[in-house]
Amino acid sequence: MDHHQKIEVDSGRGGGRGVDYTKNNQEIREEDIVMDLRRGPWTVEEDFTLINFIAHHGEGRWNSLARCAGLKRTGKSCRLRWLNYLRPDVRRGNITLEEQLLILELHSRWGNRWSKIAQHLPGRTDNEIKNYWRTRVQKHAKQLKCDVNSKQFKDTMKYLWMPRLAERIQAAAASNPATASSSGPPTTTYIQNQEIQHPLPNMNHHMSDYTPIPFIEKTNSLNYSATSASSDNYSSDLTDGCYNFPINQSNNQDYSQVNQSTNQMCYGESTINPTNYDFHHGFQGFQEVDQQNNTQWMDNPWNIEDVCFLQQLNNDM
């Protein structure tokens, strides 16, 4: 049996990062000592090792990748680090209003199918979407003292929240058309290499007129086809709009030090100087840098209106 696998299966701690890291960020566990495995936050050196190895050999076979790369990490850890953070196309920064609306839309259809939802938000990871949902949406359900899965909460989301988000999007588009037209995912997708601009939701500034946005259904092939969400199967959900968390800068400090390094690494077929790598946006030139400064956010969307709406729902039941 593979030793790495054994460690994962036999792990006894209930999730989360370690609680007793040593000064070099390693949680001491008996199995890890035996296997000489590292845990906890990744170092800059580990990141470069992983990026460099994948650049030369590609992804997959994560356990053997970890061994061959000389990383004292489990394959799972390497995979997660790559997919959620190091991939060049990871889109970082604030989740846009359009993305928020799309998340609500898709979650109403599929529930906690985070990876499936993430497929429709290019550059966003399932982890990021999951975190968004838990920290924002569930928080407000808690504030409103209702279950996130309750009909009241879903109706509030459907008839109050999503229209409100849609109005904000339209208002933002009206005030800054240039930004709105180039807002990127999720309003842009590609069907057989043809760029498709998702129309914004039909916003008539009236809740009952809210029309779910068309969304993209992934077909069996790698192509995408547009489908329309009908009102009939459009169950409701609730979102948060006041979303304005700062980007975690903690890692940047580390990377800025590395940027001073003259060491070069390879990515794809080209040798890349670490100074060209932005760990929040990937390699410059591989993708457009996120225009996060253009992101607009709702101010506190949870107000007395929501409470009244919930009360009304209760009265109607």
Add this chain to the structure above:
DNA sequence: AAACAGGCCAACCGCCAGTCT
């Protein structure tokens, strides 16, 4: 200025399905 509280999110977990041997 210090202590505290709460939010964010990276990284971990167990579980499971698919693939390999």
Add this chain to the structure above:
DNA sequence: AAGACTGGCGGTTGGCCTGTT
């Protein structure tokens, strides 16, 4: 066919950061 291995998923945790008292 069965066990081992791998990768992917959703859920959970806790360190770090920021805002408040």
